[in-house]
Amino acid sequence: MPITSHYLVKRAIYMLLSVFGVSIIGFALFRLLPGDPVELMVGPGYFAKEEMAALRARLGLDQPIYIQYFIWLRDFLSGNFGRSFRFDLNVLDLIIERLPATLELIIFSVIIALIIGVSIGVISAVRPGSWADRISQTTSFVGFAIPHFLWGIIFVVVFSAALRILPASGRLDMDIEVNKITGFMLIDTLLQGNVSAFTNALTHIILPGLALSMGLIAMIHRTLRSSMLDVLNEDYIFTDRMKGLNERYIIYVRALKNALMPVITIVGIQFTFLLGGSILVEKIYGWPGLGNLVFTAVQYQDLSLVQGIIMIYAVIVVLTNFAVDLIYTLVNPKVEFK
């Protein structure tokens, strides 16, 4: 298919341009704003004046700004994000160590959102205007309007502080040891056949996962409700009913299959919002992922670490958008690049 391959090339070039643009902003944020980059890098008051000047020359900071940018870009592309003075570790290593926890939280919340969102979406669409529909609509309005981090606090207060039924922080109880295989706690515990650790990890991920999924549940509900209403009015559903097929089969198999398409798109688009939302949710729940690392980095003014993290987030967003577009074109070849 020539149109598709042409589109793919265009889309890939666009993605590379985006990474380039992201790198310019990521660089400019830290170099053009007030503050001495060397001091930002090693921490305030670490070196004497002469040593600072020598270090500046060695890092090429006495060069013109565009040359500095290319030096920085070269380092960035080769995976050299600098050193975190707070942890005394390579920034990229730190990020890679923390990334699985963040991804696990986000993927978990997408799964919760799909389960709840699709269920209430179908309920709403099957009986539009009923009390169940109205309750679902109000819930989804509130779920959407209140930001992730407030949900996080509400759930901590209700389920941890008041009811004391779910833990409020971390990924596991302190006294449980799990060997790291994939870095995904729920998968690692299962791989090691440790069911009690798995259950423990599950109780820890429920609250942050639910807090993060609230907005997405609302989006899925709204999208599915309207697409399902459209699909239910189509001729083939009418034919199915005429043929006397089981109503449940018509709704959950025949109609839902087609109504889910826009939901997939929404999940793809919302993924980047979940990435942003996870930062504060991680902070609230002491979740040891990238979001929590940002706050540690900011607290200690560890700006090479902050810069590394912000670049990683932006690159993940660009790559996700690219992937969503690709999947969408594969599923629906009518789409073309505008």
Added chain:
Amino acid sequence: MLSLERVSERLKTTRGVLSILTSSKKMLFGVIILLALVITGGLAPWLSPMDPNEQTLGRAYLPPFWLSRGDPTYLLGTDSLGRDILSRLLYGASVAVYVSVTATILTAAIGVPLGIASGYLRGKFDETVMRVVDIWMSFPPVLLAITLISILGTGINNVIIAIVVADWTRFTRVIRSEVLNIREKDFILAAKSIGFSSFQIMRYEVLPNVVPLISILATLEMSVAITVEVLLSYAGLGVKPDTPSWGSMIADGLSYFRLNPWGMLIPLATTIIVILGLNILGDGLRERLDPRLTLTR
């Protein structure tokens, strides 16, 4: 729904605006919340029963007055340092009002002209602006705000800068796509044919027609700005520690939740009600003025 022309017509008179704002229960609720916020925030120094930073350690952890241990001098009780929660809440409202109104005006000041020019002029200018918007949106706004605060330092004005830098793209994007529709209308063609310049068309023909949209976006932007301020202050990255803020009250309150849960429940509930109120107002305006618009974050 009113037609675009009729909405613009109504927005020119105070009575017209009032008739739109009171046209549904939803909208009325939103308007009341917004007014309550602006009035209490604006009059905080006069309404507050005491100095929000005055500490009376002997009177710490008091519950609100309606509970048995409550003290009518401290209507909503006191926090871990014996500071009056009501006064802190009112001063926190003034921070929320200042931050949200200023940040909304600034994001609109960037986004509205940029969106109009981009959508009306099209071509290279539009392409460049949209590329920058796309790339900018690759950074999660919260992360961008946190990063800016880490570079600029805490403080109320830096919070505003962080919000504007993180969120200017919303106005630009939404206004642009609306202008893409408006520029195809007959009255634009008419203006062109009588010799209006591009600037004149944008100023006198396009701008008045995006006013309804601006009002919707502004209410939403206010709720976003309040969210970001609360969130940054919650994380200790917002206003300076001696300025009362709902976010820092929530964070403090969580730490002494067992001793006096009201210390966090009151600011949390206030934040939620205000954010919900603004969203309901935005939603009501959208239903009334422009039902085609689907809300995105």
